[in-house]
Amino acid sequence: EIVAAAERLLAARDPAARPLAGMKMLVTSGPTHEPIDPVRYIANRSSGKQGHAIARAAAAAGAAVTLISGPVTLADPPCVTVVHVESARDMLAAVEAALPVDVAVFAAAVADWRVASAGAQKIKKGAAGTPQLDLVENPDILATVARRTSGRPPLVVGFAAETEHVVDNARKKLARKGCxxxxANDVSAESGVMGGDRNTVHVVTRDGVDSWPIQSKEEVAQALVARMAATLKDRG
Amino acid sequence: EIVAAAERLLAARDPAARPLAGMKMLVTSGPTHEPIDPVRYIANRSSGKQGHAIARAAAAAGAAVTLISGPVTLADPPCVTVVHVESARDMLAAVEAALPVDVAVFAAAVADWRVASAGAQKIKKGAAGTPQLDLVENPDILATVARRTSGRPPLVVGFAAETEHVVDNARKKLARKGCxxxxANDVSAESGVMGGDRNTVHVVTRDGVDSWPIQSKEEVAQALVARMAATLKDRG
Structure with missing residues (x-):
């Protein structure tokens, strides 16, 4: 903590170390929980480690960061405004409240579906046989922000957790979402990425694919923040 | 930690303070996670605090305790054998492996249902419209153990998390499960029990109902362990 504080103080004196100074960024992180009834829910596996690391790295690089986090067991990163949410709909509302920003990073594993009519009371077993969960699609937070006609952030970054055809699926997602x-990363059980401390990512843009070596999630965060700073500088 | 260790040492000298010495106990705790596909699952809200507190109190009272825990963020209690599981089926297998015991306490919030055929790959959005989750009933761990014809533990304790008609539902559950x-406790959102540190419980037996005042989960655990010791002594 003392070392981190000293690093921040030193960084504050050196503008090159604060390449995102003056920038506003929002980052989503963690899973969402979609209620089935008061005691049951549908969730995605997501520790929030990668999203939280990006928020921390961006704050260290001088950005004013709002982190919108689903339920995680991680501490709130220092020097970051943290908004805690549960469901995808709550997350979208918090994202829209955080706009406008210069960079929006959607690292959360948002549940694609929620239960059509979540019960107000606990569903009893046996009462009416096995219940059937009718799902409805959740709002697509990434596409909603990336396709805004006014107030679209200059840089919109999505994540793709895939278990097969990682880069192919990511290319399709880039086109589909408009980000x-x-x-993209491989979250198959064999990869050990899910819940782990290391990550192997592919950065897919309209210009091509950068496949990075396996690194800690902190190193991935720092490399992404450096690339964001370079991109915004080129455009600015 | 030092205080706790000293308390354990003192307790070891005083047989009255170790009323479960020589007894074997199993405790289940936490939620279960039932996979939908490699990244999604259905879960129950359960912190595991009450079950873990019972395991800790029983070990302090001299019992040899096996704690079978679903995914929680709590540390393993000291002086307890901990088995970590994910799904209801894994939990049942671990419970059966821990038998025979003198007392079995089922404090876990086991998912009543699982998805009939969990996908081996991530279900893609949009590919085939909104997916429908067909659920099948999970094994009933409490009833399975309480209704054993051989090797049934002398004392089988179930839990009931209810959002309405708490005692009535608990009475029906007692009869239905054979424990x-x-x-029983009220886990409606207003109660603050879920995830919190305090609990208001009703102990329902064939002889009646004891409704205890609101207490910390540690106090509830100690009171339950004292009552278990008294019951086993009466029977022995």
Whole structure:
């Protein structure tokens, strides 16, 4: 903590170390929980480690960061405004409240579906046989922001957690969502990425694919933040 | 930690403070996670705090405790054998492996249902419209153990998390499952029990109902362990 504080103080004196100074960024992180009834829910596996690391790295690089986090067991990163949410709909509302920003990073594993009519009371077993869960699609937070006609952030970054055809699926997602980058990773059980501390990512843009070596999630965060700073500088 | 260790040492000298010495106990705790596909799952809200507190209190009272825990963020309690599981089926297998015991306490919030055929690959959005989750009933761990014809533990304790008609539902559950006690609590959002540190429980047996005042989960655990010791002594 003392070392981190000293690093921040030193960084504050050196503008090159604060390449995102003056920038506003929003980052989503963690899973969402979609209620089935008061005691049950549908969730995605997501520790939030990668999203939280990006928020921390961006704040260290001088950005004013709003982190919108689903339920995680991680501490709130220092020097970051943290908004805690549960469901995808809550997350979208918090994202829209955080706009406008210069960079929006959607690292959360948002549930694609929610239960059509979540019960107000606990569903009893046996009462009416096995219940059937009718699902409805959740709002697509990434596409909603990337396709805004006014107030679209200059840089919109999505994530893709894939278990097969990682880069192919990421290319399709980039086109489908209308975002600027997709950071894709392999989350198959064999990869050990899910819940782990290391990550192997592919940064997919309209110009091509950068496949990075396996690194810690902190190193991935720092490399992404450096690339964001370079991109915004080129455009600015 | 030092205080706790000293308390354990003192307790070891005083047989009255170790009323479960020589007894074997199993405790289940936490939620279960039932996979939908490699990245999604259905879960119950359960912090595991009450079950873990019971395991800790029983070990302090001299019992040899096996704690079978679903995914929680709590540390393993000291002086307890901990088995980590994910799904209801894994939990049942671990429970059966821990038998025979003198007392079995089922404090876990086991998912009543699982998805009939969990996908081996991530289900893609949009590919085939909104997916429908066909659920099948999970094994009923409490009833399976309480209704054993051979090797049934002398004392089988179930839990009931209810959002309405707490005691009535607990009485019905006691009869339906064939267990000796149901520890029932109100987990409606207003109660603050879920994830919180305090609990208001009703101990329902064939002889009646004891409704205890609101206490910390540690106090509830100690009171339950004292009552278990008294019951086993009466029977022995």
């Amino acid at each position: 600027d980058w997709i950071v | 000796d006690w149901i520890v």
